Amino acid sequence: MATPAYRVLVCDLRTDALLDVLPVTEVAVEDFIGKAGSLRATVPVPNREIADRVRPILRGGRTALWVERDRDIWWGGILWSTVPKIDERGFASAEVQAGTFDTYLEHRKIFESLRAEDIDQLDIARNLVDYAQRLPGGDIGIEYDTHLSGIKRSRRYSKYDQPTVRELLDKLAAVEDGFEWRIRCERDPDTGRRRKLLELGHPRILRGEADVVLAHPGPVLTYEHPEDATPLANVWQARGASNNSNQAAASKPLLSDLLVAEDDLADGWPRLDGSSDHSSVDDADTLNQHARAEAAAARRPQVIPAVTVHLDQGVTPDLLGRTIRLRIRDVWFPEGYDLRHRVVGINVTPPTREAGETATLTLEAAA
Template sequence: MAYSDGDETLVEEAIGQLAAMEPGFEHRIAVYRDPVTGRRVRLLQLSSPTIRVGSQPVMLDLPGDVLSYSFPRDATRGGTTARARGGTPDGGAGGPVMSGEQVAEDLLAAGFPRLDTSSDHSNVTDKATLDAFARSELAALRGTVVIPSVRIRLGSGTTPALLGTTVRLRIKDVWFSEGLDARYRVVGIKVTAPERGRPETADLYLEEAD
């Protein structure tokens, strides 16, 4: 990837494009108060291939800090093929540059339907770069997409600074009569402010930990 003076590419857009290439990386902006000056600081954090925080998992239990959970499974949000569409080269009459089609042959052979996915990268005209985008996107979206989420009660041990943390989720209820005990990584957080009669809570969006 290369950016030229005058492209006016947004920083967020450029970071997203670079992160989507192989082998990829994760990024986030951490906001905090400088303890000396009191000024608000925004720190861009990068980590490849993923952001990892802490050496020990945070324990989340139901019954306990976990108030509710969801394990949605939706094959229509994933895909079995991917193509990346780029920009049109200067003076080009053939239209935008396209990547080769990336296909999850193993999923199709296993009976998954053909679900095509595509993405746009209007400032990219290099086919090899577009091929890398398509491979990366297919790896992220292949098959059935499952994004577990849990709603927790925020406390001293469970704070909004959990992004990238590994959690050990233990659930025992009517759906998990034998008990669930699994490790996940926190990839998203949505905090809900406290209201009368209801404590401050956070929805944690998870992915299976390695």
Template sequence: MTTNTPYRAIFCDLLTDHTIDILPLRDVTVDDYIGRAGSLSGTIPVANAEMAARVRRIEEGRTSVYLQRGKDLWWGGIIWTSTLQSDDKGILTLGIQAATFESYAGRRLIRAKTPEYDASYTLPFAGMDQLDIARGLWTDMQTSLDGGNILVTYGTETSGVTRTITYRDGDETSYQDALDSLAALEDGFEYHITVYTDPASGSRVRRLVLGHPKIETGATDLVLDRPGTVLSYSFPRDATRGGTTARARGASTNSDQASESRPLASTVAVADQLIGTGEGHAGYPRVDLTSDHNDTTDQNTLDALARTELAAATGAVVIPAISIRLDDLVPTALLGRTARIRITDEWFTEGLDARYRIIGVKVSPAQRGRPDTAELYLEEAA
């Protein structure tokens, strides 16, 4: 990306969101996903001492960056690492690597409010809607101790599903792990932090979006055709990530130090109708999956986790991807959108006409005459 592109890289203080500078950013790659952190990488050219002084104001771990096109914020996150580099011609650049604001929750641990270990300290959520618990985790992370507020705001979504869960000092559970474990439960939810410009105030907004059972946006399907908007596509099928049985292991519940401690384990969830060649069975072999949940000590929770994991990975895992021209589409608004994909070619001779939900976006900004393109990661729509 050169300085005359329609993009702006806006660098801000993480805790106040005050703008530090607007700097050119080249060789940009950026992606964003539902349920996990996205990333941004790029290089800032350092042409002279004046530019070097400006670039020095970027501090890893306390500077945020937004990618803006026109009036739309396309991406926002935290700069975690940088690399100052000089090539054999003496040309200086600073490479930056950033992750979306979700990544901050992975750097914070649930602890007591005092430095001393407090065995009696708990962060309890009893009989609460699971989306209220998700917001409660973010609220605790941002408000319980100084220096934790990264200005993420919340909505009022509800799921109708209640949970009871308690976190303790000394378990060193990250807020990210707590959120992911909660979302992964049977009849769970999805989350994503979106960034946008408030139309009334003009200020930037970091918003935690929650959806049960999934995040869905857009009132109508986005129609994408090949030939047409779709430039390329891939439909990978990976049986190494799939299975027909699943077991979830938790923490040990043994309090007797004199006896052997073994983890609690779920009942094995089995996709019976897929396994074997008998009547009514689909003819798949038995393939076993397992997962570890070291903070879980409840049998019912482990059983639910096993069922959920099997449902998500039954048979071969398929994550289709298509590459499109972005034109006037805004990447952040694509996540959760339902796309109607229509393809006619030598493989789909009768024509593919299927609906998918967009769960990830990888953007390649326009550069050297190449248009804006995006790779969309999909899952079958309900």
């Protein structure tokens, strides 16, 4: 099998105008639902001509990088770090690190007070992205569709808190009956144009219809099935902003209802307490929505399986949001393990002399 060819399209972040196409080595890309992904790669610089090409275009915070694998878009994001270097043999290169396009929203703050009254939560999310892009210099070409979740919410965002747009999106999503979001990169099949799409899913991002079957022994090279009980809690309370308008009196935070999983305690579980802080939330209903979502997530140990597979035509970053059926039969599961999982992360490792190109898929239980 031929070694896949990776290259990076270097573009202007605001206009997406193509500046150059660079070959890269040691490529490692990762993407996730629920958190930012990253790119690490090395740009070989064999001579001064290449150095003169690379130097003016690799500009952190201004340059967009699109990763192509055999001419298919596999990743897109923003260059944040460049390290020009020369090794002991005199070979020059530039190490680049970039974050997915959602990292842009970590660098955009709310400097105006905003209000949303009884609006679908997905439209509130779109309005936050619109706020970031309507200001001068803020439009980086994030697009979106118009589907709705059917869940209406009211929110007030104060300019005095100066939150980032990403922080507000994450908090809006992380409530009872919330949603998931990410920025998906693709090429328009009709025009060939590169696109940055705000993908919103209620209650989760789901893609594809038929399950992808992965088995061990078989396509699955290795797997991990960790169980982490450190965040476990069956009693939960969230703290919000201070609701005291009298500056002469002691300040006390707003508290959510105290949520106790009585059935867990009756079933023999020890009492385990948990809490969370939402210092900008001053509405009791919103705070209780956060508390209920967090309490539900904390009731059982976190189980986040990961499987490593060889890359082939069926394993691409397009698997994010897809459902797979994982089948295992070995000493850990002698009677067999056959469950459906959703892919929530992918980490691509380039080929080496000792091993071929692989991808590690991060999974969660399918609904």
